[in-house]
Amino acid sequence: MTAMAADARIASIRTLALLGPSGAGKTTLAEALLHAAGALPAAGAVEKGNTVSDHDALERRMQHSLQSSLLHFEHAGLRVHLIDTPGAPDFTGQALPSLEAVETAVVVIDAQRGIELMAQRMLDAARERGRDRVIVINKIDAPGVNLPALLEQIQSAFGKECLPLNLPHQGGVADCFFQSSGPSDFGSVEAAHRALVEQVVEVDAAFVDRYLNDGDVPATELHAPLEQALREGHLIPVLFCAAKNGVGVAELLTVIDKLLPNPEEANPPEFLSGEGADAKPVQVRLDPAAHVLAHVFQVRADPFLGKLGFLRVHQGTLQKNMQLYVGHGRKPVRVGHLFALQGKTQVPLDKAGPGELCAVAKLDELHPDAVLHDAAEDEHIHLAPLAVPTPVHGLAIAPARHGDEQRLWDVMHRLVEEDPCLKIEQASQTHETVVYGLGELHLRVLLERLKETFKFEVKTQPPRIAYRETISAYAEGHYRHKKQSGGAGQFGEVWLKVEPLPRGAGFEFVDQVKGGVIPTAFIPAVEKGVREACALGVVAGYPLVDVKVTVFDGKHHSVDSKEIAFVTAAKKALQAAVKEARPVVLEPIVQVEVLTPEAAVGDVSGDLASHRGQVTGTRAAVAGQLVVQGLAPLAELAAFQTRLNAMTSGQARYTLALSHYDPVPPNTQAALAAAYKVQDEAE
Numbered sequence: 001m002t003a004m005a006a007d008a009r010i011a012s013i014r015t016l017a018l019l020g021p022s023g024a025g026k027t028t029l030a031e032a033l034l035h036a037a038g039a040l041p042a043a044g045a046v047e048k049g050n051t052v053s054d055h056d057a058l059e060r061r062m063q064h065s066l067q068s069s070l071l072h073f074e075h076a077g078l079r080v081h082l083i084d085t086p087g088a089p090d091f092t093g094q095a096l097p098s099l100e101a102v103e104t105a106v107v108v109i110d111a112q113r114g115i116e117l118m119a120q121r122m123l124d125a126a127r128e129r130g131r132d133r134v135i136v137i138n139k140i141d142a143p144g145v146n147l148p149a150l151l152e153q154i155q156s157a158f159g160k161e162c163l164p165l166n167l168p169h170q171g172g173v174a175d176c177f178f179q180s181s182g183p184s185d186f187g188s189v190e191a192a193h194r195a196l197v198e199q200v201v202e203v204d205a206a207f208v209d210r211y212l213n214d215g216d217v218p219a220t221e222l223h224a225p226l227e228q229a230l231r232e233g234h235l236i237p238v239l240f241c242a243a244k245n246g247v248g249v250a251e252l253l254t255v256i257d258k259l260l261p262n263p264e265e266a267n268p269p270e271f272l273s274g275e276g277a278d279a280k281p282v283q284v285r286l287d288p289a290a291h292v293l294a295h296v297f298q299v300r301a302d303p304f305l306g307k308l309g310f311l312r313v314h315q316g317t318l319q320k321n322m323q324l325y326v327g328h329g330r331k332p333v334r335v336g337h338l339f340a341l342q343g344k345t346q347v348p349l350d351k352a353g354p355g356e357l358c359a360v361a362k363l364d365e366l367h368p369d370a371v372l373h374d375a376a377e378d379e380h381i382h383l384a385p386l387a388v389p390t391p392v393h394g395l396a397i398a399p400a401r402h403g404d405e406q407r408l409w410d411v412m413h414r415l416v417e418e419d420p421c422l423k424i425e426q427a428s429q430t431h432e433t434v435v436y437g438l439g440e441l442h443l444r445v446l447l448e449r450l451k452e453t454f455k456f457e458v459k460t461q462p463p464r465i466a467y468r469e470t471i472s473a474y475a476e477g478h479y480r481h482k483k484q485s486g487g488a489g490q491f492g493e494v495w496l497k498v499e500p501l502p503r504g505a506g507f508e509f510v511d512q513v514k515g516g517v518i519p520t521a522f523i524p525a526v527e528k529g530v531r532e533a534c535a536l537g538v539v540a541g542y543p544l545v546d547v548k549v550t551v552f553d554g555k556h557h558s559v560d561s562k563e564i565a566f567v568t569a570a571k572k573a574l575q576a577a578v579k580e581a582r583p584v585v586l587e588p589i590v591q592v593e594v595l596t597p598e599a600a601v602g603d604v605s606g607d608l609a610s611h612r613g614q615v616t617g618t619r620a621a622v623a624g625q626l627v628v629q630g631l632a633p634l635a636e637l638a639a640f641q642t643r644l645n646a647m648t649s650g651q652a653r654y655t656l657a658l659s660h661y662d663p664v665p666p667n668t669q670a671a672l673a674a675a676y677k678v679q680d681e682a683e
């Protein structure tokens with residue numbers, strides 16, 4: 001991690017993601033940084049729809065970032081890569097992958113609105129991912145802000161390691177790290193400086209000794225322990241600014257230059273080789289001459305450019321026209337179009353070295369999380385998976401025009417790849433195509449994009465709930481399949497038992513057949529029959545889960561026993577056993593988070609309670625608003641946004657994430673079973 005070993009180019013790289021709640025000023029700050037560094041003649045404004053990062057037609061119309069944008073600039077010999085991310089909870093899947101591509105997570109907080117949910121979430125996610133963290137308090141110019149109180153709230157919410165690196169002073173900001181005293185609007189530069197130095201020296205005993213002996217250590221000598229404190233999460237610097245007026249922006253550039261880590265100074269990325277428990281950590285080398293390892297942290301479906309991949313080069317040098325492998329892919333692909341992005345503008349590149357962010361176009365083989373490499377032996381290398389919320393807010397979609405089914409599936413597949421919190425599924429039971437996202441806004445924007453960018457109209461309706469079946473008791477079942485028709489017959493007999501497994505355990509198959517009463521060669525046929533029956537469900541037509549099936553007896557016939565006979569016998573034996581094992585239907589229970597005006601909290605809680613849900617907690621959000629957290633059956637939430645709109649005049653928003661599965665009420669189970677019986681008999 002020493003500066004000595006760093007290639008000069010690597011030492012000059014800084015990578016930052018701007019994260020945090022929607023409206024805090026991330027896009028405005030990105031614009032201000034580009035302008036201050038001389039990359040833009042004038043800063044654009046979100047309201048005018050002329051910022052570099054909100055370049056998409058939909059973003060301009062909604063005046064909100066909906067996707068992550070890549071930006072870059074040169075400043076004082078530095079090369080800075082910025083990722084501007086959207087802040088609405090629905091777009092968490094756009095924001096989180098940026099943590100795989102940068103050294104520093106900059107969480108922007110709106111001085112007027114205070115700490116919001118997404119600031120907390122992004123700080124947590126950045127910590128989990130081992131990123132350096134910085135908090136920027138923006139809009140210090142806004143009327144009525146109470147900055148000393150906000151600083152205290154930040155320290156009590158996120159820890160004492162949140163220390164101001166500068167303080168507001170007469171419409172500007174005063175540095176507290178390099179300066180050991182001076183004037184400020186509140187607090188004291190001297191006290192802030194002392195607190196920073198004390199926090200930094202704590203990571204290194206030798207520095208503690210120096211500090212105790214000399215009473216101070218010059219800031220210029222604190223670089224190494226400062227970097228260590230940042231990457232260990234022992235220091236979260238807090239900075240003040242007013243991005244819109246450029247206040248504190250030049251100072252932020254200096255902080256980026258002098259204090260924020262280059263790729264050698266932050267925690268290394270967690271690359272692994274191999275899968276599951278056998279996976280071994282891989283240390284990447286920030287060596288421009290080493291084998292290439294580049295990670296695709298995001299993809300975009302561009303109707304003109306085809307598939308666009310956002311890459312972080314971790315090792316080696318990516319060069320234009322290079323042949324690279326994509327993960328396990330055997331056939332190398334050619335990187336024809338290599339460029340840096342400035343929002344939507346492509347700046348062609350000949351190469352990109354370790355630590356750099358870049359993009360490639362027209363590579364259909366790319367997929368999110370793919371690793372591009374130039375050595376066959378590196379095919380098993382991948383990045384430790386990123387934790388993202390599981391989407392459960394579903395919508396069944398069908399093309400407005402008959403016959404467009406396949407094209408819809410293809411286009412949706414490309415769009416869904418852009419966001420790890422979007423999912424598309426073909427529900428096998430209903431033949432419905434269902435898209436899942438984190439909330440209503442998430443899917444609305446997806447469908448807008450489908451219409452606007454791909455000129456595709458769809459019909460939508462609430463999807464059927466993905467129920468499951470399980471059993472709650474032990475039971476045995478048996479079936480003899482015998483068919484005699486003219487010549488060769490079919491014969492197979494299976495005895496098996498079923499036992500409940502803990503929720504979430506899945507499926508287990510055990511062979512306890514003794515004495516070859518079912519020949520070993522036919523056991524796979526028995527397992528196949530059991531699995532097929534489980535997939536179809538027994539009582540209500542939903543997949544059977546959390547069950548252990550043990551086949552323990554049976555009979556065969558030396559001539560008439562065939563695979564198909566045992567598949568059929570096992571299926572029927574399983575169905576018989578499950579019917580005796582007190583089967584239950586399970587429904588998805590989701591975690592709900594509702595952001596609502598404080599005045600409506602009682603109504604929202606009451607609504608959840610009257611829909612078989614419960615409130616598990618509330619959290620402070622923006623002034624006048626609260627986050628109500630709860631659990632509720634997904635089946636009860638189909639019209640939730642409509643009900644919320646009525647209760648709050650359209651001011652509340654919610655997101656859902658899967659929590660677990662629970663049994664449905666008995667009357668629902670009876671209704672589902674009856675509906676299945678009717679359908680089954682009709683077929």
Ligand SMILES: Nc1nc2c(ncn2[C@@H]2O[C@H](COP(=O)(O)OP(=O)(O)O)[C@@H](O)[C@H]2O)c(=O)[nH]1
Pocket residue numbers: 021022023024025026027028029045046047063064065087108138139140141142241242243244245
């Ligand atoms: N008063 C004030 N308003 C700001 C400042 N920075 C941004 N804004 C406004 O805050 C709103 C949200 O800004 P935006 O950059 O889109 O926030 P983002 O959602 O975090 O990207 C816009 O109306 C900006 O003009 C600032 O420093 N002071």
Ligand SMILES: [Mg+2]
Pocket residue numbers: 023026027028064065084085086087
């Ligand atoms: Mg924005």
